[in-house]
Amino acid sequence: MASISVPEGSIPILHHYPMSPFAEKARLMLGFKGLDWQSVYIPSVMPKPDLVALTGGYRRTPILQIGADIWCDTALIATVLEHLKPAPALFPDALKGAARIVAQWADSTLFWAAMGYSLGPKGAATLFANQPPEAAQTFAADRGAMSSGMTRVRPGDAASAYRSYLRRLAHMLHGQPFLLGDVPCIADFSAYHPLWFTRNLVPPLAGILDATPEVLAWMDRMAAFGHGKPAKLGSSDAIAIAAAAEPASLTGEVFQDDHGIALGSRVTVAAESFGTETTEGVLLAATRTHYTLERHDDRAGRLHVHFPRVGYVLREVRA
Known part of the structure; x- marks a missing residue:
């Protein structure tokens, strides 16, 4: 299985808004881990142009950004935080x-x-x-x-x-x-x-x-776990951070083929229900747990956008 690559010393950036319950889940997990993080407030309703510049279409809240890697859905964000700081554990053995x-x-x-x-x-x-x-x-x-x-x-x-x-x-x-x-x-x-x-x-x-x-x-x-140590960051600054970074290298086994879609294919990923806007890109990894798409944005540069397998739909883009 491809491991989740998180560069050592990375400062996570959470894109969220105060009244989002799933954002509260992420904020509290950051507090439980005692992490420093950067906080970008996004609109609670569409349009969300700066967020979509990073995700390519996905608009649910929150997302986690580490450099030019964009992690969607709190189920996957939790796994990233576990790799970033293994203890205390969100997933005790x-x-x-x-x-x-x-x-x-x-x-x-x-x-x-x-x-x-x-x-x-x-x-x-x-x-x-x-x-x-x-x-x-x-x-x-x-x-x-x-x-x-x-x-x-x-x-x-x-x-x-x-x-x-x-x-x-x-x-x-x-x-x-x-x-x-x-x-x-x-x-x-x-x-x-x-x-x-x-x-x-x-x-x-x-x-x-x-x-x-x-x-x-x-x-x-x-x-009582609180929200850790957030520092405010503007959405344009977050985009600049992505543009100045390179996505983390993919390591380990990157392909579990359940769809008959080859790596390197142009694909879309979308949530099964609720907020089904699609993100389109090149399929770089389909591990046991998540998909990784590469996409380019005029402002944010080359990005890797990651989604969980569970709860998401992968489709090939056919000419």
Whole structure:
């Protein structure tokens, strides 16, 4: 398997915005690792020209930049952070399989239940209470476009599911401080961020958490990790950093062929659902865990853009 190449001493750059729950997951993982990092704020809705200059089309939040390497999706970002600083571990050896399975459930099923509940009419009104009416309308239109074709959970059904999932988390926490034992792992960070959104961004709806005091105590333990040591950076400066750098060399075995698409082919990669904008480039690697595309941008230069295999669709571009 091709290892993830992260040059020693690299300072990661997180492209994010404050109210993004997945960005909170990334910020908290950076805090858990005690890392210095650079913080680039991006718009919460399209257009995002500086972000797209780096990704080639992908617009979900956050992305992690290291020089001219662009890492998409927090599932892959977590792996990059583990390579950047192995301890404390997000993937403890004894928990790797279970932790990834719980994390995938939390990033999808739990997340959509939490969002369906938290962004109902009352939650949306709270989130945009101090903004002009057009801000809420623009956000709703943007997220509607991102979720085109998806089956969205209605608020009442989402509330029922959310309550059940919170009880299940409470059962997991019975007699132990973290979801899978005495130490936190990727499962904790994935389960935390949708609950953070409810508790911190729509507090009038946070009473749903009160029935599970074990979950609230766990959330306090998670929040205590903080966000590490961020330094502000402008988006144009991040693009200049990419332009001045060369992508990291690919090492190890770079090809697991599940699609009949040869390395060197022109391809697109897109999320399976929600935010399905495509990134097009030359396929440099298709490892057991991720894809790497090479692309060029007039401002950012030569880039390697990386995506997880799970949750993403690879297609060949045919003439």
